[in-house]
Amino acid sequence: MTTTTLGVVMNGVTGRMGYRQHLVRSVLAINEQGGVPLSDGGRVLLDPVLVGRNEAKLADIAARHGLSRWTTDLDAALADPANVIYFDAQVTSARVPAVLRALDAGKHVYVEKPTAEKLEDARMLARRAQEAGVRSGVVQDKLFLPGLRKLKRLIDGGFFGRILSVRGEFGYWVFEGDWQPAQRPSWNYRAEDGGGIVLDMFPHWSYVMESLFGRVEAVTARAVTHIPVRWDENGQEYKATADDAAYGIFELEGGIIAQINSSWSVRVNRDELVEFQVDGTEGSAVAGLRGCKVQHRAMTPKPVWNPDLPAEYSFRDQWQEVPDNEPFDNGFKVQWEMFVRHILEDAPFPHDLASGARGVQLAELGLLSSAEGRRIEVPQL
Numbered sequence: 001m002t003t004t005t006l007g008v009v010m011n012g013v014t015g016r017m018g019y020r021q022h023l024v025r026s027v028l029a030i031n032e033q034g035g036v037p038l039s040d041g042g043r044v045l046l047d048p049v050l051v052g053r054n055e056a057k058l059a060d061i062a063a064r065h066g067l068s069r070w071t072t073d074l075d076a077a078l079a080d081p082a083n084v085i086y087f088d089a090q091v092t093s094a095r096v097p098a099v100l101r102a103l104d105a106g107k108h109v110y111v112e113k114p115t116a117e118k119l120e121d122a123r124m125l126a127r128r129a130q131e132a133g134v135r136s137g138v139v140q141d142k143l144f145l146p147g148l149r150k151l152k153r154l155i156d157g158g159f160f161g162r163i164l165s166v167r168g169e170f171g172y173w174v175f176e177g178d179w180q181p182a183q184r185p186s187w188n189y190r191a192e193d194g195g196g197i198v199l200d201m202f203p204h205w206s207y208v209m210e211s212l213f214g215r216v217e218a219v220t221a222r223a224v225t226h227i228p229v230r231w232d233e234n235g236q237e238y239k240a241t242a243d244d245a246a247y248g249i250f251e252l253e254g255g256i257i258a259q260i261n262s263s264w265s266v267r268v269n270r271d272e273l274v275e276f277q278v279d280g281t282e283g284s285a286v287a288g289l290r291g292c293k294v295q296h297r298a299m300t301p302k303p304v305w306n307p308d309l310p311a312e313y314s315f316r317d318q319w320q321e322v323p324d325n326e327p328f329d330n331g332f333k334v335q336w337e338m339f340v341r342h343i344l345e346d347a348p349f350p351h352d353l354a355s356g357a358r359g360v361q362l363a364e365l366g367l368l369s370s371a372e373g374r375r376i377e378v379p380q381l
């Protein structure tokens with residue numbers, strides 16, 4: 001059994017996603033488990049070089065995790081032939097130029113979503129990766145959530161009959177930052193810095209809908225800024241110029257209607273921070289991050305509308321939990337392993353930059369729909 005090592009340039013590891021999900025929970029966790037297992041029994045260890053703008057922060061992370069390689073010089077990291085993959089979890093607005101430099105250096109590229117702020121750039125990156133003959137990937141972590149994996153299992157098993165509709169509810173209250181610190185970085189609330197919930201979440205909804213239910217054929221959305229003033233990481237008041245809630249209707253191939261609310265200005269009265277209810281002719285399901293419950297047509301009670309009487313039973317108790325039936329690993333880590341196998345042994349990996357571009361397209365058209373107050377058809381890319 002052979003063990004090989006792949007150098008990985010990791011840009012943006014001082015950030016929330018780059019540090020926790022990608023460095024700690026994925027790359028370091030993969031090494032701790034002995035590497036990515038390959039089909040021939042071999043193993044692949046990942047050797048990260050941490051890249052960022054702040055030497056002290058990089059040195060601190062490296063020291064904390066016993067890592068020796070870090071630099072503020074992206075081009076130097078890219079020039080090293082031992083580094084085979086470029087990974088980008090920088091703020092969205094910094095993504096495109098950095099990925100282009102990695103492509104010019106002949107690296108395989110794996111990036112956070114959205115792949116760009118504009119469709120034109122997202123498509124250009126996909127095209128450039130193809131021309132360079134390298135492998136590309138975009139993070140599509142929601143597909144690996146236990147709740148959505150169970151939902152996919154139900155779909156594949158024919159549980160729903162004909163799927164009619166999907167209702168998604170995503171969101172929670174993000175504090176304004178004055179009397180309690182905000183739990184998300186302030187750039188998310190400034191359009192000029194690549195923020196906005198449409199650009200943040202529609203790329204997720206794009207691949208979720210496409211993978212589970214069907215391609216999005218039309219979008220009607222209303223994006224709003226409910227909270228116009230917020231306070232940043234330094235306690236400075238700033239104008240929130242980006243949308244913090246979006247109310248979307250998505251028409252999917254096969255006639256399925258999906259409605260998804262996305263909001264950072266909503267208080268949670270749900271079982272999980274995201275939930276999707278799927279209604280089909282044969283049964284319905286509600287899937288969250290981890291859980292998924294179902295109600296089959298034969299088990300559907302007959303509620304009778306009568307506001308004069310209190311509800312006689314708990315509707316929530318009339319659903320059955322879908323069993324796990326398999327272990328669920330961290331979704332970010334699973335996708336890293338898939339990407340490494342995609343590079344080394346041509347394993348399938350549908351989450352490429354072209355798929356990422358469709359996510360940016362949905363965000364762009366969602367914002368257009370909102371600005372112009374109309375339904376927009378989504379051209380097939």
Ligand SMILES: NC(=O)c1ccc[n+]([C@@H]2O[C@H](COP(=O)([O-])OP(=O)(O)OC[C@H]3O[C@@H](n4cnc5c(N)ncnc54)[C@H](O)[C@@H]3O)[C@@H](O)[C@H]2O)c1
Pocket residue numbers: 011012013014015016017018052053089090091092094112113114139141185200
């Ligand atoms: N897959 C997911 O579920 C998910 C969730 C949240 C964020 N994201 C994406 O991950 C990326 C990073 O988001 P985050 O929440 O970790 O952000 P963050 O602000 O915590 O981290 C941003 C990183 O980018 C670096 N950076 C580079 N250039 C910068 C600049 N000009 N200004 C500010 N920072 C700069 C920062 O140093 C930091 O390392 C975004 O593209 C975001 O859309 C994905």
